[in-house]
Each structure stands twice: as structure tokens, then as C-alpha cells.
Amino acid sequence: MQPVPRGVFARRVGRGVRDWIPAVVVFLLGLALWEFGVKALDVQNFLLPPLSDILDALWNDRSGLVDAALFTFKEALGGFVVGSSAAIVVALVLARWRPLASAVMPYAIAANAIPIIAFAPITNNWFGLLSPWSKIVIAAILCFFPVLVNTLKGLTSVRPASIELMRSYAAGEVEIFRRVRVPTALPYVFSALKVATVLAMIGAIVGDYFGGSQDSLGIVIRRDAGIFAFEHAWAGIVIASMLGILFYAAVAILERLAMGWQPSARIE
Amino acid sequence: MTVVSLQKVDKTFGKGGVTALQGIDLEIGEREFVSLIGPSGCGKSTLLRIVGDLIQPTSGDVVVNGKSARQAREDRDYGIVFQDAVLFDWRTVTKNIALPLEMLGWDRSRRSERVREMLRLVELDGFESHHPWQLSGGMQQRVSIARALSFSPPLLLMDEPFGALDEMTRERLNLELLRIWEALGSTIVFVTHSISEAVFLSTRVVVMSPRPGRITDVVEIDLAQPRSAETREHPRFFELVADVRHKLRGSDELLSEAELIVAEEGL
Amino acid sequence: MASVAVERPSRFAVAGRPLLQRVGLMLAVAVGLWAFWEAFKWVGEETGLKLGQFTVNDRTLPHVHDIVGQLFEPSRRNGPLLIEVLWDAALFTAKEAAIGFLLGASIGFLIAVVLVHSRLLQRGFLPYIVASQTVPILAIAPMVVIWLGGRGLPDWLSVSVISAYLTFFPVTINTLRGLDSADPRALELMRSYAANRLRILWKVRIPASLPFVFTALKVSATASVVGAIIGELPASIQSGLGGAILNFNQYYASSPPSLWATNLIAALLGIAFFLVILLAEKLVVRRAPEHVA
Numbered sequence: 001m002q003p004v005p006r007g008v009f010a011r012r013v014g015r016g017v018r019d020w021i022p023a024v025v026v027f028l029l030g031l032a033l034w035e036f037g038v039k040a041l042d043v044q045n046f047l048l049p050p051l052s053d054i055l056d057a058l059w060n061d062r063s064g065l066v067d068a069a070l071f072t073f074k075e076a077l078g079g080f081v082v083g084s085s086a087a088i089v090v091a092l093v094l095a096r097w098r099p100l101a102s103a104v105m106p107y108a109i110a111a112n113a114i115p116i117i118a119f120a121p122i123t124n125n126w127f128g129l130l131s132p133w134s135k136i137v138i139a140a141i142l143c144f145f146p147v148l149v150n151t152l153k154g155l156t157s158v159r160p161a162s163i164e165l166m167r168s169y170a171a172g173e174v175e176i177f178r179r180v181r182v183p184t185a186l187p188y189v190f191s192a193l194k195v196a197t198v199l200a201m202i203g204a205i206v207g208d209y210f211g212g213s214q215d216s217l218g219i220v221i222r223r224d225a226g227i228f229a230f231e232h233a234w235a236g237i238v239i240a241s242m243l244g245i246l247f248y249a250a251v252a253i254l255e256r257l258a259m260g261w262q263p264s265a266r267i268e
Numbered sequence: 269m270t271v272v273s274l275q276k277v278d279k280t281f282g283k284g285g286v287t288a289l290q291g292i293d294l295e296i297g298e299r300e301f302v303s304l305i306g307p308s309g310c311g312k313s314t315l316l317r318i319v320g321d322l323i324q325p326t327s328g329d330v331v332v333n334g335k336s337a338r339q340a341r342e343d344r345d346y347g348i349v350f351q352d353a354v355l356f357d358w359r360t361v362t363k364n365i366a367l368p369l370e371m372l373g374w375d376r377s378r379r380s381e382r383v384r385e386m387l388r389l390v391e392l393d394g395f396e397s398h399h400p401w402q403l404s405g406g407m408q409q410r411v412s413i414a415r416a417l418s419f420s421p422p423l424l425l426m427d428e429p430f431g432a433l434d435e436m437t438r439e440r441l442n443l444e445l446l447r448i449w450e451a452l453g454s455t456i457v458f459v460t461h462s463i464s465e466a467v468f469l470s471t472r473v474v475v476m477s478p479r480p481g482r483i484t485d486v487v488e489i490d491l492a493q494p495r496s497a498e499t500r501e502h503p504r505f506f507e508l509v510a511d512v513r514h515k516l517r518g519s520d521e522l523l524s525e526a527e528l529i530v531a532e533e534g535l
Numbered sequence: 536m537a538s539v540a541v542e543r544p545s546r547f548a549v550a551g552r553p554l555l556q557r558v559g560l561m562l563a564v565a566v567g568l569w570a571f572w573e574a575f576k577w578v579g580e581e582t583g584l585k586l587g588q589f590t591v592n593d594r595t596l597p598h599v600h601d602i603v604g605q606l607f608e609p610s611r612r613n614g615p616l617l618i619e620v621l622w623d624a625a626l627f628t629a630k631e632a633a634i635g636f637l638l639g640a641s642i643g644f645l646i647a648v649v650l651v652h653s654r655l656l657q658r659g660f661l662p663y664i665v666a667s668q669t670v671p672i673l674a675i676a677p678m679v680v681i682w683l684g685g686r687g688l689p690d691w692l693s694v695s696v697i698s699a700y701l702t703f704f705p706v707t708i709n710t711l712r713g714l715d716s717a718d719p720r721a722l723e724l725m726r727s728y729a730a731n732r733l734r735i736l737w738k739v740r741i742p743a744s745l746p747f748v749f750t751a752l753k754v755s756a757t758a759s760v761v762g763a764i765i766g767e768l769p770a771s772i773q774s775g776l777g778g779a780i781l782n783f784n785q786y787y788a789s790s791p792p793s794l795w796a797t798n799l800i801a802a803l804l805g806i807a808f809f810l811v812i813l814l815a816e817k818l819v820v821r822r823a824p825e826h827v828a
Contacts, residue, residue: 020658021658022655022656022658022659023658023659023660023661023662023663025659026659026660026663027663030663099560102557102560103557103560103561103563103564104564106561107561107564107565107568109809110806110809112757113753113756113757113805113806113808113809114757114801114802114805114806115757115760115761115764115801115802115804115805116761117761117764117765118764118776118780118797118798118801118802119798121780121781121783121784121787121794122794122795122798124784125594125595125784125787125791125794126588126589126595127586127587127588127589128587128588131587131588133586133587133589159352159354161350161352161354162354162356164317164322164348164350164354165348165350165354167322167341168320168322168341168346168347168348169344169367169368169371170341170342170343170344171371175371179356179367179371180356183356183358186358198668198669201669201671202671205671205674206671206674206765209765209768209769210768210780210781210784218671218674221674222674222677222769225677225678225681225769226677230678233674233678236674237670237671237674237675240669240670240671240674241666241669241670241671244669244670244671245666245669248669259358
């Protein structure tokens, strides 16, 4: 049996430096297309200013944009931490009491299907438009359900033979939980946490659409779009995107550290 | 000294459901190597699990190592090996073997010493830090055996442990198992589908048949010990294999052709 | 948004429990949640619970019966009932979301079908497809609306485009994984029949990918509704749920239950989309049950 490279994504994209060449090529082509194609096709500034203009705007207002980005990031991070921890705790409880879990699951799945963002006006009314808490709650709820569903799935995906083995060691429920269920659940948990980073960022930024503090990135982008300052708006979007990628990467690194043993991810 | 004693053991699954076992009477003494063989549905795996208190009998008495099956399980009197190695992906070979020792509360130095011994026993030195998915099927099973023996239980229960392996690996592991058996003086109860494996390994072969699951015959294997590759070519070996096959075939007229072929697959 | 593992309820029993018992348990949980809400409200009001600016009162947390009751009140003086207004708004948004969903799912599927045949293309484009989800598309929504509007396309189409953007990603990733999950031996068998790529695709890969596709579609169903609601805002569309939310948000002080009722309808819309996919999945996908403990 050969060791399989880590991660479905890694397998597709490739682990060696050589394997990243196509992606780099596409990146460079994309940049070139952006910069020159936009000018050549005379795309209106509306949709896509030339890259150089965007980078200019970014550089010129770098401190302002970074501040706004950090403000929003704090909201996203807060929501991520609150939502994910709550979800993991609830999942641990539900894994212990299965009947409760199967009764609650349909609601969790239904709740996952609700456009949570629509509750932003309500949280704004609760905590005030300017308070970061109104966005943190939205981000937390967005993170909560995917993490709950995935963690629970991981905790209950143990092979029956492993349970039999532990019983042959006269292991109690607690030991089985600690030694088998939790390690089995980890890949699922991290997969959900990576999704949650994206959701938390969306919650924080899009939550602003219903109103928010002038210091937040979502409002900055929206305001810029409103006054047709598109280069600045796009600069904000670029920063938001970079932040999102960094957030995701941070969790991915944590995953590597915690689960160096993972032979191949069945889940992304 | 009797290690395992089963008296009038019955097992039915579900209300008015399948009679997996009926009227099982069996005694297994110290240092015996007893194989359970029979077609699908004869209850051999169920019987093994009853001995291990992983399933409870509907009626009858089970005494393991002089105690109830439950007590024997709680006292860790046996180690079990499944057809699937059931190793934990997130643990190295070392930590997999050490699992029962951790649970028994052994301290670190005692654990690592024992693990080293076990690795030597199953001839896997050098693979301490490997992960299960880096090993072949045969190697994984050896780790599984090492784990089962790590805490020196007097009894070893094995449920078709080599079933998923190719013939060559199987024959090699058979020899290794016999070597370990002799070295440790354990008692082994071994479930298998393969007649030749059963005859090669055992001191006694218990023939079972289905519907209802019961013991129909017991064949004493009087081949010389220690067994070796040459044993497989001994005329007495072929006689015993034919005898077992005959008893398997004759024991249940309802056996279908397919089941017969499965039972004979070993030779 | 990447894939989320979703439990598949089995046909008539879950872990050996009969249907009736399961429904009973679910109703019990529903009642429990309602009781929890009212209890929280009562406790919060009695104790004057305060979390920052948040206090518990009829404005911040209306009674459940008030919310539901509000649906049957006129939405404004002498106007139609709230539930009628919201129903129309929901249909409007549903149309946008459905078109966006179909658009996004088709594009996502096509991209996956193309990519599965070329590792090179995968290596070139996948990182960006993944990264695309970190771009807060909804932040780009205003631009998209202006651009498409400038081209003379109706407003709601821009909303569908935004909806499609949120839909295509989970579909692409999961379809790709699903197409790849085909048993290599089945593929070998097809090659022994000298089947061409298209044939193999149709007979082996696509059927193998269906469970994965449906997992994605369930996520996308919700995403398309979210995209539609939010997309309506920069487009200043009044006729949909997004507009309704903004509207009742303005009048929150005078009628809190109205906004909550609007959200309830929005939630039901999301769930309805999800259930449609779930139903389709049950009809289309047959899969061996998992053996887990």
C-alpha cells in the first residue's frame, strides 16, 4: 500500500513545486488579461478598473483600508470563535445522547437552509447599528450549523469493529469517546472550520449591507460603490479577499499541525 | 486446566428470529489451538464473540479462565484479532500496539519495552513510527496480532484474521502464528473458512453447520509439532483435510453447492 | 461555500426507531424550542437581562404567537394582509433564486465535466476557483447590478447572476470530486468495451457523481436564496423579500413582529428550496447505507 498524498485538494493541485506551475501560469495570464484586456476592451471603470489603478488606490489608502479590514476581521473572528465553539460543544452533547441528536438534526439542517443574513436587521436592532456584536452574532450563527452537522457526523462515523475492539478492552463510553470518536471526528471538524472561516467573513462583510459602522470594510466598499469610487471599492474587495485567504490558510495550517497523520482527506 | 467451557449455549437474534447457535458444548484446554470451521451462517463468529462477551448468549453457561465471560473480559483475559486489522489511522504502529497497555495504566517505559518485544515477535522491527496506511495488509495484521498479545493474555480469539490476504502471505503468517503460539504458550480459538489452514494450525478442528448453528464434529489433528512448511506435504495432512472436508459435506445435506465450494476453498 | 456533510434520513426508520416515534420526537423538539423562546423571553424580561445594548422586551423578542399572528394583519392601513404581501415577495425572490440556481448549477457542472478530463487544467484553475469564494461577491453586487443594468438587462437578472455565482462553486467542487470517485475498475471495464470518453462520462462517471452533486445542490439551494435576497438590495428592488426586509426594518419600531414575520417567510423559502432538492435526491440517488456506529 502506497502512502497517498495529503488532501483531495493537494492531490489535484499537486504537491511538488512543479505541479504549481500551471496555477502560476494562469495567475500571470489572469493578471495580464486584467490589466491590458480591461484597457483594450474599454471596460467601464464600473465593473473592473485596470489592476494598476486598483493597486494604486490600495497603496494610497493602505492604512485606512487595513484599519477597516481589521475592524471587519475582528467581527468575523469573533463570530467564528463563538459559533464554532458552541457548535462543537453541542455536537459533543448530541453525540452522547443519540435520540436527541436524531430529533434535533432535521432542525439543524433546516436552519442551515435559512438565509441567516436576513437576520442582520434584527441583530442591528438588538445591539445597535454600529456595534460589532450585531455582525458577530450573524457570523456566529452562520458558522454554527455547518460545524455542528460536520462534527456530529465525524463523532458518529466510527467503524463498528473499532467499538468492538474497545469493548474487548472493557473500555467504558468515556474512554471510547476519548480514544476513538474524537480522533475520528477531527478531519470532519477541520473541514467544517475551513468552511466556517469563509462564512464568518461573508457574515461580517455582508452583514454591513443592512447597515453598519463607518469603520467596517463592508460599509466602505458599499459607500465607494455609491459614490462611484470604484478603484477604492475594488481595493477594499482585494483586501477583504486576501484577508479571507489568510484566515482560511491559518486554519489549514492548524489542521496540518493537528493531523499530520492524515493519509488522504476523504473530506476537503 | 480448562480455559474455555461452553455448556448448552444457545443464541437467537431477534424475537423468534434466527437461531444462530444451538446446544453448543465445547471445552478448550490450556495451550490448545482450536479452529472453528463451517459454511456461512454456522455461527462460528457468533460463538467467538460469545466467548469474548461481545455478544451475550440467550441461554447456557460460558466460563472463561474460571470466571464468567463478562468478568474475563473486564479482567482482560483475552486478546482479539479481527479479519480487518482495525488499527487506528491516527496512531503509529507503536502507539497502536500500546493501546491496550495505555488503557491498563502501564507507565511509559514499561509500555515501550513491551512494544519493542512485540515488534520483534512479529518481525516488524524498524516500523515503529509508521502509520497503518503505510503498511501492507499482512503487516497490518501482524500489528493487530502484536496488539492483541501485548498484555500477554492467556487466551487469543481470532476471527478469520488472514481471510483478506493472499495465499502466500497467509501461509507465511500461519507459520509465524504457530511460532508465537509456541513461544507464549497461549490458548488460541481460531475461526476460519479454510480447511487447509484449520488443519495446519490446530490441535483440534471443530466442524460446525448452519440452520441451526451447531457443532457437528470434532477432528483431532495428530500431526507432529512443531509444524513446518513440510507438514503441508505430509500424507497425514491430506488425509486429515479430506476427513474434515468429508465431515463438512456430510454434516448438512442442505448445504448448497456454492457453500461447499466456499468451504473447500482452502485446498 | 464548500461542501457540508448533511445527514440523510433513511426511509422509514432511523437507528431502528419507527417513523411515528421519530415524528413525535421532532414535534417534541419543536415544542421545546418554542417553550425555550418564551421562557427566555419571560426570564429576560423579569430579570432585566442586559447584553450590551440588548435588552429583552417585546421590541427585541416578540412573542412567537405575535409573529405568526402578524402575518394575518394588514401590512399597512387598509392594505393587503402581510402574508399576501410576503407571499408575492417570496415568489418574486424565488424566481430570481431559481434562475440563479439553475444557471449556477449548470455552469458549475460544466466546469467540473471539463476539468475532470485534464489534470493540467485542474492544477491551473482550481486554486482560483477555491479562492473565488473568499471574494465577498456580495460586495461586488452593486457593480454587477450597475453593469448589467447599463446593458439594458432587467434588474432581477442581475440578482440571478449574483445568485448563480454563489451556486456554482459548491457544485463545481463536489461534482469534480464525484466524477473522480468513479470506480477505476468500472472505468477499465468501459475501456475494454472501447467506449469513448463521452460514453464513459455518461454511463459511469456521472452516475457515480450524483450523491456528491446532490450534497452540493443542497448547499447551493440555500446559497441561491441568500444571493437573491442580498442581491436585491443594491439593485433597489422593492418587489422581493430583500426589499421587504429593508422596508420592515425601517418600520421596526412601530411593528417589530412584521420584520420577524418577513424573516420567517424568508426562512421558509430557504427551507422550501432545500426540500425540493432533498426530494429530488431521494428519487434519483440510491446508495448503500453506511455501516457506522
